[in-house]
Amino acid sequence: MSFVLDVFTVVAVAAGAFFFVAGTVGLLRFPDSLCRLHALTKADNLGLGLVVLGLLPQVEGALAAGRLIAVWLLAQLAGTTVTQLLARSARRSGPLA
């Protein structure tokens, strides 16, 4: 059982790392601010979400797991709000490409 959980952790954390790389590549390669915002939200939501999902079997106790999920939920909520604000700011400061 512990082996299965370890495999699950490896797969999920590696997938999360992949999404962070994808976010970085998108941030560097995409042509305008709104496209870059799109790449960033994937890293924010999926990258961090998969890392947290992968770490859940590694912590003992419901309290520690709850803390991990709380961090993820805060990052989700904050990320969504902040990207909305940044998109509005980018839209105001320049014409859309």
Added chain:
Amino acid sequence: MAEFLLACAGFILAAVAVGLVRVLRGPADADRMLAAQLLGTGGVAVLLLVAAATGVSAVVDVALTLALVSTFASAAFVATSDGE
């Protein structure tokens, strides 16, 4: 398992650090803030991985604080850029 988690933490940190090139290139201030936002989220992921790898659960609180602070940084950016 701890070695794998630490390796992943280093990998994510390196990937996010490469993203900071966007801070140099710009062109808009919002683009620079996007790179900082990615660094914030990546930093949270790295800290969570380090917490699980080393077993020091207090690092989770550091991750929580970093998530909060990076949010405030972006909110402050939007507030000041709207004011000018």
